[in-house]
Structure formats: C-alpha cells, structure tokens
Amino acid sequence: MKRPIRPDEQKLWAMVAATVHPKPGRDAERLAQALAEPAKAEAPKKSGGKVADPAARLALAEAKPAPRPPMRLEVDPIEPRRKHRITRERDVIGARIDLHGMDQARARAALEAFVLRAWDDGWRAVLVITGKGTRGDGVLRRRAPEWLGGPALRGVVAGISEAHRRHGGEGALYVALKRRPRG
Known part of the structure; x- marks a missing residue:
C-alpha cells in the first residue's frame, strides 16, 4: 500500500512540475496528465482541520515564475x-x-x-x-x-x-x- 503524499512533498512536486515543458511536437495533454497524477493523491489534513486542495496548490505553483538561470560570468576559468x-x-x-x-x-x-x-x-x-x-x-x-x-x-x-x-x-x-x- 502506498503512503499518502505529505504536504511538503506535494509542494516540492508542484514546483518541479511547474518547470517541466514538453518538447516541440510532443503531446502537451499527455504530459500534463502525467504530471498531475501525483497531485491526485489525497493530502492529509492540516492541524486547522482544513483539507489542502492539491489541484489548487499545483495551479498556484504553476503561476509562480520559474527561477532565473545563474548569471553568466564574464571571467574565464584559469587555464x-x-x-x-x-x-x-x-x-x-x-x-x-x-x-x-x-x-x-x-x-x-x-x-x-x-x-x-x-x-x-x-x-x-x-x-x-x-x-x-x-x-x-x-x-x-x-x-x-x-x-x-x-x-x-x-x-x-x-x-x-x-x-x-x-x-x-x-x-x-x-x-x-x-x-x-x-x-
């Protein structure tokens, strides 16, 4: 039996899923379904008695901009x-x-x-x-x-x-x- 996904794991997965984009010519719907499958697992209840909605959390993660790539240095490495x-x-x-x-x-x-x-x-x-x-x-x-x-x-x-x-x-x-x- 699989254990339920913890909220911190769900948050991490949502951040990873938000950075994945299909290659040109790939089926975007199939990729979206594959990424959403872990989000379908039932999240445990929070201490306040509210059930966290995994789909809403995933949508929130997708709305955040992706982190910027590291700055290109203008100094070469030493020979x-x-x-x-x-x-x-x-x-x-x-x-x-x-x-x-x-x-x-x-x-x-x-x-x-x-x-x-x-x-x-x-x-x-x-x-x-x-x-x-x-x-x-x-x-x-x-x-x-x-x-x-x-x-x-x-x-x-x-x-x-x-x-x-x-x-x-x-x-x-x-x-x-x-x-x-x-x-």
Whole structure:
C-alpha cells in the first residue's frame, strides 16, 4: 500500500512540475496528465482541520515564475596548466584575503581594493577566501565571482577557479591576474 503524499512533498512536486515543458511536437495533454497524477493523491489534513486542495496548490505553483538561470560570468576559468602551477605553488600565491564575517558591501569593497593592490604590486595569482556559508550556499561564495568579473576588475582579472582543498577548497578561489603593462 502506498503512503499518502505529505504536504511538503506535494509542494516540492508542484514546483518541479511547474518547470517541466514538453518538447516541440510532443503531446502537451499527455504530459500534463502525467504530471498531475501525483497531485491526485489525497493530502492529509492540516492541524486547522482544513483539507489542502492539491489541484489548487499545483495551479498556484504553476503561476509562480520559474527561477532565473545563474548569471553568466564574464571571467574565464584559469587555464588548466596555470591552475596546476598555482595549486602546486610553483606560481606563487602573492597575497590572500579572508572575507569571513563581512557583509556584501564591505566584502566587495575590500575585494576590489585587494585585487587592484595585488595587481599594482605585480602579483600574478592571489587567493580569495570566501567561506562556504552555513549550508554550503554562502552569499560571498556566490557573489565573489560576479564581483571579480565586474567592470571595476575586468581589466585586471585573467581568470578564476575553485581552490585546491589545501587552500580552502570550495570556500576559496584562485584569482589569476593579468600582467601589468610595461612602461
């Protein structure tokens, strides 16, 4: 015997079903029926005594806009050979900055000033420690690549890559810097 679908599972299914679209030439009605079948299961009663209507919940989920795809970064990844040299410390990591405990505005200002100062000093690679966040989805971890690809640093940053485990792994980034023009 199948167990009834819990409300949190129903909500999750409705969100997934709202993102599915048929390929061109496929039968849209058949797809809609297939997606609606789990919604037909009887939902358990809520504490208030009201029975949640699965069809209404599905319609509400379909009305919400789909989440935006992640922003395309304007910074390329570091070339594999250069990343290998940085990882093995054959190319010196000139400086490090730790952004732990900073809010976004302060972290962005500190990161931009740090990268520009490192480039002025002639360093070719730096390490930016963002941390992972409490659940592995930290704001600074997500936003640092966007900031490094922004207009303020576009002429300085050659590429970025996730750091090796001994340098912080997922919670840190290698930032390769362009050469300073001679003169």
